[in-house]
Amino acid sequence: MTIVTGTAEARRRLQSARSGVLRRVWEHRADYAYVLPAIAVMLIVIAYPIYYTIELSFFKTPPGLQLRDKIYVGFDNYTNILTSPVFWKVTWNTMIWTLASTFISFVLGFGSALALHRDFIGRGVLRAILIIPWVISAVAASYIWKWIYHSDFGVIGAVLVGLGWADRPPNFIDNVTTVLPSLIVVNIWREFPFAMIMMMAGLQTVPEQLLSAAKVDGASAWQRFWHVTFPHLSSVSTVTILLLAVANFNSFIIPWIMTGGGPSNASHIWITHIYELAFGRQLWGVASAYSVLLFLILMTLGYFYVRALSGNERKEGSA
């Protein structure tokens, strides 16, 4: 009689599983060969920079030394960042920037998509006009808005003063209180068309017969929207919100061009601050530590994004 212990059984299962994995890899060796170049490129352009950034985050890089002469400081950069009031100010700015931009862009985009989903004269033209902010260069848009907002001779100020509604032009971007909301408005203006396009695509997938059936059953317009349309858009909404959030976390062009993070750091968000630390102040180690922290946050968001996508696929598969 053979006595099989629990440990031996577990080892046997593990070996069996391993040989199973290896067998499957071998069976699909041609497939792996096809994706190998892509994996190699990813390792070079993604994995190595990530590794190097993490490594650099443990070093100090004084302005008088080359990067290769960097000084090991352990977790000092992380400690300095987390105890710096500027870090918390910039983090707070980033949160406000990301949440406000994402939420309002999504709501505006969704509203526009619903409005444009109906058939009316001039719909095509209006749709094209609304997409313009998204397709024009962010750099050009930033310069245009800088002039629109200009605190001395901006367009808005001139109109308000001309109409007698203000004594002097309002101070949008040279004031620590108003600068961030002003930049958020520009960001929303630029990215709400993206949300609109995504949601318009989503609206095409809502089955017309379900809406008709609900109407026959006496459902009001709101009930049809809430109980039929909205549930069908939950997946595309999740993906849109996540994409907007990731893009907003990574924003650089608008705040950098319009204010350079100022005045007095009031419009610095993480990416602009990291840029200034690295390229303006040459604090490559501190900037790397910031980047590692940002990477962890974005990876978390990415995880939810992939989960949302997988959820969509599962739903579509089961439908």
Next chain:
Amino acid sequence: MTRITLGGAVLRGTVSTALVVSLSASALGAPPVDLSKWSPEYVRSIAGTQDFDTAADCGKVTPLDYKGRLTFWYQGVFEGDPDLLRQYYKEFFETFRKTYPNIQLEEQALTYNDLLDKFRTALLGNAAPMAVRLQILGGTEFAAKGYLQPLKPEDVGYSTEDFWPGAMKAVTWDGVTYGIPTNNETMAFIWNADVFKRAGLDPDKAPATWDDVVKYSKQIHDKLGISGYGLVARKNAGNTPYRFMPQLWAYGGGVFDEATANPTYKEVELNSPQSKAALQASYDMYVRDKSVPVSALTNQQADNQPLFLAGQLGMMVSHPSDYNVMLDLQKKATGTDKDKAQTVIDNMRYGLIPTGPDGKRAVVFGGSNIHILKPEYVEGGKVDEPAAKAIICMWTSPEWSLKMAYAGSNPGNLNGFKTKWMKERLDSIKFLDVTTSMLPYGIPFPALPQSPEIMNIIVPDMLQNALTGAMTVDQAADDAAEKVKSLVEGKL
């Protein structure tokens, strides 16, 4: 309060120059021009007295039939420069290609505010150009880091004495020279005489002191409802230190002791009572009197130019080139704007930068330098030295160092003042004699690798912290001093 006339100021400048020169001349020998006689009259007297054959001179450094390849980055013209300067830049590269037809030149122009960032990034990837023309602020940083090859004027056929002693300091690190000055500049004070008159001020007199600037700015604003002084406080923009440091030094302050004859850069003085007084003056104009453009925190000088031309700004600190910029902008104006702009141009006046309460006058000794990189940091790992020396010889020649600074600054090579083009320039560039008169008051930025961060980030941050009310004047100055201290002590 002491009022100082232009003549008196020139006299003071002459005396201080004599001191500077006596300190440097003993070590360096005699310069080609007599700096102790420096005055608008002297500059006029030497202009057009000597001819130079650039191609022949540079041919002795690198033969004109030399075959090679050169990658070259330079701080080029930007939106605030006059068209005249663009033309000279274009002509320079055309002439270089004609003079050295077998050198394959790959040049790239970058703006002042972008150059340092891009150059630093390229160096990290060993992808720098073979030669680079940097702002005066950058030379020491890259020399200290070991990126630059030793390079002195003698290497391209000139003498160290052919260049301003202050400019040579900015290319010297640890006793070794790493570059050659291409041009040197000092700014002047510009005002609109018509605005002054309408505000009840003497239209022909610049404010004598910075305290007067504060008063005049308020008076202009209160009487006419326009901005008085063109304050600039944007971060990461060279315009900010170029306008604030003269004010800081005039009040007797400084980042260190850079305004003294023999600076040691040991003690941080950004939070001294004198430095705080200078910051207070900016605060008074921006916050208390609201007499300067609100947009000063995000503006640079290029934004002040249209304001000035539109008659919406009474005073500013800038180059002589601003007169040409105004002419260029006026040409582009339409309708009644054209006439309004012409009125402003007719009323444009230049004077010496005001003094501090103790009569101290100062201005940033600015400019640019040209350098050769070490091969290991250059794309491809090779530097074509003869080709690099050819372009450096040409750019720093009396002819081209003058032409490339035609409207905006002054030739790095002092022999440029003797050329016929200097004579032509004195006749055609209005107010050039005033800005040239400021040269003896020029103070170079601290020759430290940390200078770019101090001048482009810490000083503007200090201004912004005080002007936005994020900190009091005292707190902002103390905060900035602490940051400078941490930076130079290597705590960051």
